[in-house]
Structures are given as structure tokens and as C-alpha cells.
Amino acid sequence: RLSHQTCPTAALFSSERGRSREAERVWTHCRGSAAMGNAQEKPSGSGGGGTRPDQATAGSRMRSRSGGSIKKSHTQGDSKKEVANGTQRENIPAGGQEMQGSPKPDTSxxxxxxxxxxxxxxxxxxxxxxxxxxxxxxxxxxxxxxxxxxxxxxxxxxxxxxxxxxxxxxxxxxxxxxxxxxxxxxxxxxxLQPYSLKPLLRRAMAYESLERYRKAYVDYKTVLQIDTGVQAAHDSVHRITKMLIEQDGPEWRDRLPEIPVVPLSVQEQHRQKPISIEQAQARAARAAQEEARRKEAQFTLLKQKGNDLVKEGRFQEALEKYSECLILKPDECAIYTNRAICLLKLSRFKESKQDCDAALQLEPANKKAFYRRALAYKGLKDYLSASSDLQEVLQLDPNVREAEQELEVVTSLLRQSLMDNST
CATH class of the missing domain: 1.25.40.10 (Tetratricopeptide repeat domain)
Structure with missing residues (x-):
């Protein structure tokens, strides 16, 4: 039965007493249209043989007469096979060309x-x-x-x-x-496997994320008993130690759970396990980083000791500390200039000049190196070279008062030297 909503045009010709002839004609037309719509709703390939492929338009939607639900016809992207001209074929992707055999992903x-x-x-x-x-x-x-x-x-x-x-x-x-x-x-x-390294390390990280620092500390220390090369465990122990000191005070160790003693057999077994290339590279990188940190810490300590000894006037001992620094970092310009001043104080002018030369090769505009080399030249009685270096200092920085004063002294000594040679 057709309603006014189904055929709004017919409603215009309706009356309370009945339909006019025009209305009857429109109703008849609407019934015929609906019947045609029902016939077209059949999906292609559903049987009957009376439906052509072009009657089912891709993406069309029709409201059913019973429940008002939306029905979709097959679309071009449907994964099912289509029937066209009585022959089954696989769907063709957009663009109209069939997919060539794409390489299968490697699942080996x-x-x-x-x-x-x-x-x-x-x-x-x-x-x-x-x-x-x-x-x-x-x-x-x-x-x-x-x-x-x-x-x-x-x-x-x-x-x-x-x-x-x-x-x-x-x-x-x-x-x-x-x-x-x-x-x-x-x-x-x-x-299942006591003292397995990875579960211990992962559990330690999980404990730390939950701020259960004592248990995390115990697991990290256990990891280091098995493999001292796990840098993440070293870093975490240092970090957590500071937190535990802040949290528990000087007695923080007394509040820790007992740290298990890893049997020597387990340690030996772990050392004998073959490692992959990636693990070997990672260990080598960690070892290099650790060595660099160790050298940097030792260098800083030696340099500070040398500086302190210079302040105390203990120049020979300071010189030795600076020499140890240069073994660790032979390209550190400041160490050459520091050692040069020790050599000046010990009247070892030639060696002081050599250290200044080395510093200037590293930093060609180093004022301290020029100034101290000038003093070395002065000690060697090469007043002309001393004057040249002092002028270089003032050219780099005209406000170096010591260089001005020293230039006056060196100029006087140069003049006196020239007079002595002329007589």
C-alpha cells in the first residue's frame, strides 16, 4: 500500500470523499514506479536471468518497504567475485588494471x-x-x-x-x-630459571618505575654480580643510591632487603655463554664509554690537584700532575699553558717555550701562551722575540696591563742589549 509519503504528488489530488481521476492516474503511475524499483533491487547474479548488470548501480541505496532499512548493492571494492556477461572474474582495482603479482613479505x-x-x-x-x-x-x-x-x-x-x-x-x-x-x-x-639476567633487569626497572627503590636496588646489584658490564645497572645503582640516602638517611643500607649472593657457578656459566655480534658491539661501546668517563674523572682530579699546588707555590709537584694530565689528554691546550708557568718558575725557559709552542699550535690566538712564551724568551735573553709576543698579546687584547708593563721592561732590556753589543 502506498502512502502519501511514498508518493507526495498523489497527496495533492486527494480529497476526503475519494480520489479524483487525476489522483487515480498519479496513484497508478506511482504503483508502477514502485514495482519497477522492486524489480531493480535484485542484486546481479542472484538468479532469474532477467536482470542485466547495468541495472545494479555501484553504491546505490534503497529503502525497503517493510522496515525502512538501507540496503547497499555490491561496490567496486567488494572482495566477492562479480558476475559480468555470464563470466566470473576477480575484482579489478580502481584504475582498471589488474594487480600484478606483488612480492610476498619475508616470513622466514x-x-x-x-x-x-x-x-x-x-x-x-x-x-x-x-x-x-x-x-x-x-x-x-x-x-x-x-x-x-x-x-x-x-x-x-x-x-x-x-x-x-x-x-x-x-x-x-x-x-x-x-x-x-x-x-x-x-x-x-x-x-623457572633463578638468576636469569633479563628478568632481573626488567623487574628492577619495573620496581624503579613504581618508586619501590629498595627492591629495585637489590635487583640491580644482583644483575651486577652476574655481569659487571651492564651499564644500565651501574647508572641505576648510582641514581637510586642518592634517592635512598635522601629517603632513609645515613642508615639507608640497613633498610634494604637482603641482597642474594649469586653462586660462582652461575657467574661462570653466564661468562661462557656465546654472545651475538650486536651484544659484542654493545659491550664494546659501553666499555669505551666507561673508559672515557674514567679518564675524564681522573683528568679533572689531576688538573685540580695541579692548580692547588701552583697556588701553594709547589711548582715541581704541580708540573708532575700536569704531565700526567697530558698523558690522558695530549691535546688539552690549557694544560700546556699551566705547565709552562711551572717551568718558568723553575727557570726551565726552553721547556716552557716548547709548551707554549704546543699550545699555540692547538689555539693560535691563545693570549696566555703568547704572554708566557714572551716570559720564556725573556729568560732566554731573546728580547726581540719577547717583544714580538707581547705586542701580539696587546693586539689580541689591548687591556692586558701585565703585557704593557712587561713590554716596557723587555724594550728597555732590548735597548740595553743593543748598546752593549755596539761597544
Whole structure:
């Protein structure tokens, strides 16, 4: 039955007593249109053989007579096969050209060895590793969980494989900021394989993120018993120690949980484990950084001791400290100028000049080097060279009062020297 909403034109010709002839004609027209619409609503390929492909327009929508719902015809992007001219064919992408065979993604990593896990569980673990490396931590977590559940269903209780799965899942929790579940998985992993390095380190990080500093400190110290080369553990111990001192005062050590003693056999076993190229490179980089930090700290200490000795007038001892500094950092200009003044005070003018020469090779506009070399030339009675260096100082900085005064002295000595030679 057609309503006025279905055919608004007919409503214009309606009356309370009945329809006029014109209205009847319009109603008849509307019925015919609706019937045609129903016939066109059939999707192509649905049978009957009376519908042509061009009657079903891509993306068209029709309101059904019963419930008013919207029906969509097949679109060009539909994954199903279309029927055209009685022949089935695969959909053709926009642009009208069929897709050529695109290269398949490399999935060889799925079949990599994964301990003693059966193939289907090994693939889950390897897929989790792949996802984790690409930052998809939530998806990786699901794969590790499926592998853990699969081990339980298959009755697999290999401690080493399960420890790795729990430790890997803990890493996903840690990346997603779920420290509580990370701690739980790490604890399970450590129950399976006591003193495993990665679960210990990850649990320490999780404890630290939750501000449970005492437990974090214990785990970091345990890690360092196993492998002293874990720089992250060293840095964290220093950082947490300061926090614990602020939190608990001088007695902070007394409030720590007991730090377990790692058996020597575990330490030796860890040292004998083969490492990958990446691990070797990382260790070498950490060792280089640690050596650089050690040298920098030693250099700073020696330089400060040398400066203090100069203030005390102990120039020979200061010279020795500066010489040790130059062994650590042979290109440090300030050390050459500092040692030069010690040599001046010890009347070792030639050596002082050599140190100033070295400083000027490193910094050609170093005022201190020019000034102290001038004093060395003065000690060597080369007043002309001394005068030249002092003028260089004043050219760099006209406000160096000491250079002006020294230039007057050197000029006088030069004049006297010339007079003595002329007689």
C-alpha cells in the first residue's frame, strides 16, 4: 500500500470523499514506479536471468518497504567475485588494471630455531619477537601469551623456554607501562630459571618505575654480580643510591632487603655463554664509554690537584700532575699553558717555550701562551722575540696591563742589549 509519503504528488489530488481521476492516474503511475524499483533491487547474479548488470548501480541505496532499512548493492571494492556477461572474474582495482603479482613479505623468521618448543609454538614466539622489534608491543604480548598458554595445553614444562616467554612478555608489559604485570612475569621467570639476567633487569626497572627503590636496588646489584658490564645497572645503582640516602638517611643500607649472593657457578656459566655480534658491539661501546668517563674523572682530579699546588707555590709537584694530565689528554691546550708557568718558575725557559709552542699550535690566538712564551724568551735573553709576543698579546687584547708593563721592561732590556753589543 502506498502512502502519501511514498508518493507526495498523489497527496495533492486527494480529497476526503475519494480520489479524483487525476489522483487515480498519479496513484497508478506511482504503483508502477514502485514495482519497477522492486524489480531493480535484485542484486546481479542472484538468479532469474532477467536482470542485466547495468541495472545494479555501484553504491546505490534503497529503502525497503517493510522496515525502512538501507540496503547497499555490491561496490567496486567488494572482495566477492562479480558476475559480468555470464563470466566470473576477480575484482579489478580502481584504475582498471589488474594487480600484478606483488612480492610476498619475508616470513622466514617464523621458522627460526626457538629452543625446544614445537614448531607451532616456536612460530608464535618468533612472531612475537618480530612484532616487539618493530614496536608493536601489544600484538607481541598476545603472541607470547598464546605461546605460554599453548605450552600449558601441550604439557610442556621446559624451564628455559618458559622463562624466556615470560621474560619476553614482561618486556612488553614494561614497554606499555604495566609495571605490576611486568614484575609478576619476571618473578615467574626467575622461579623457572633463578638468576636469569633479563628478568632481573626488567623487574628492577619495573620496581624503579613504581618508586619501590629498595627492591629495585637489590635487583640491580644482583644483575651486577652476574655481569659487571651492564651499564644500565651501574647508572641505576648510582641514581637510586642518592634517592635512598635522601629517603632513609645515613642508615639507608640497613633498610634494604637482603641482597642474594649469586653462586660462582652461575657467574661462570653466564661468562661462557656465546654472545651475538650486536651484544659484542654493545659491550664494546659501553666499555669505551666507561673508559672515557674514567679518564675524564681522573683528568679533572689531576688538573685540580695541579692548580692547588701552583697556588701553594709547589711548582715541581704541580708540573708532575700536569704531565700526567697530558698523558690522558695530549691535546688539552690549557694544560700546556699551566705547565709552562711551572717551568718558568723553575727557570726551565726552553721547556716552557716548547709548551707554549704546543699550545699555540692547538689555539693560535691563545693570549696566555703568547704572554708566557714572551716570559720564556725573556729568560732566554731573546728580547726581540719577547717583544714580538707581547705586542701580539696587546693586539689580541689591548687591556692586558701585565703585557704593557712587561713590554716596557723587555724594550728597555732590548735597548740595553743593543748598546752593549755596539761597544
Amino acid at each position: 623468521y617464523l621458522d627460526a630455531p626457538a629452543g625446544a618448543l614445537p614448531p607451532h609454538l616456536a612460530r608464535l614466539k618468533n612472531e612475537g619477537n618480530h612484532l616487539f622489534k618493530h614496536g608493536q608491543f601489544g600484538d607481541a604480548l598476545e603472541k607470547y601469551t598464546q605461546a605460554i598458554d599453548g605450552c600449558a595445553e601441550a604439557g610442556i614444562d621446559n624451564p628455559e623456554d618458559l622463562c624466556i616467554l615470560y621474560s619476553n612478555r614482561a618486556a612488553c608489559y614494561l614497554k606499555d607501562g604495566n609495571s605490576t604485570d611486568c614484575i609478576q612475569d619476571c618473578t615467574t621467570a626467575l622461579e
